Amino acid sequence: MLRENFNKILLELKEELKKDNILAVPRPIRGIVNIGIGKLVTSNPENKDKIIEDALYVLSMVTGQKPKVVSARKSVAGFKLKKGTPVAVLVTLRGKKLLDFIERLLTYALPRSKEFKGITNKLVDNKGNLNLGFRDVNIFPEAFSDKIRYNFGIQITLIGSSKKKEENLRLWSKLGFPMKL
Numbered sequence: 001m002l003r004e005n006f007n008k009i010l011l012e013l014k015e016e017l018k019k020d021n022i023l024a025v026p027r028p029i030r031g032i033v034n035i036g037i038g039k040l041v042t043s044n045p046e047n048k049d050k051i052i053e054d055a056l057y058v059l060s061m062v063t064g065q066k067p068k069v070v071s072a073r074k075s076v077a078g079f080k081l082k083k084g085t086p087v088a089v090l091v092t093l094r095g096k097k098l099l100d101f102i103e104r105l106l107t108y109a110l111p112r113s114k115e116f117k118g119i120t121n122k123l124v125d126n127k128g129n130l131n132l133g134f135r136d137v138n139i140f141p142e143a144f145s146d147k148i149r150y151n152f153g154i155q156i157t158l159i160g161s162s163k164k165k166e167e168n169l170r171l172w173s174k175l176g177f178p179m180k181l
Contacts, residue, residue: 002103002175003096009174017167026162026171031093031101033063034155035137038072038087042080054150055089061142062154063091063101105156106176109139118180119172128168130158130177 014025035055041048052069059067070088072081081087093101110116113134123131137143137154160168173179 002106003099006099013170013174016170026160026167028098028102028171028175029094029159029161031098031159032090032157033059033093033101034088034090034157035059035067035152036088036155037152038079038081038085040150041086048086051150052086052089054148055152057145058137058143058148058152059089059091061145062137062140063093063097065091065093065097067091102158102175104140108141109134110178112139118178120180124165124169124181126165127163128160128165128172130156130172132156132158 010022010025010027013019014022017025019025035058037051037055040051044051056067056069067089068091069086070090072083072085072087075081075083115135116132119130125131133153133155135153137152158172160171162168162171169179169181
């Protein structure tokens with residue numbers, strides 16, 4: 001649905017922002033979906049492989065793409081973290097997969113989330129990119145499974161192409177994000 005209407009949205013934005021060229025209109029460049037597993041791995045080192053396997057399965061089901069395991073670059077004694085320990089699982093989405101993910105986020109995930117009340121100033125950085133965090137990945141219908149033994153939080157960053165905050169905010173509101181600024 002979003003993919004078919006995307007060109008119409010861009011034309012409306014072009015008129016609103018008074019741009020001469022359609023290529024100057026802001027659009028979503030990439031989305032980064034991240035599951036932090038560092039605390040689980042350090043607290044349960046004997047179940048490290050199962051935790052990583054579950055996180056990889058959940059993120060691949062939610063995004064439709066194979067995730068990358070991010071390891072710690074250096075040891076930090078305060079966090080009981082050793083160099084090379086897996087700390088996160090992430091996926092970078094671009095193009096059609098990003099538009100499909102945004103559509104699923106807007107239609108399924110955000111209405112199911114109890115903690116989401118709309119996009120506020122706290123969720124937007126100084127360039128107009130969105131940063132959303134959820135305590136439970138089960139807001140996505142793809143994440144329901146008997147295979148999953150652990151609860152994961154999920155962090156989503158959506159990056160727009162414009163360097164101006166106002167233009168990126170207009171883009172997100174046109175795409176259907178509920179704004180409360």
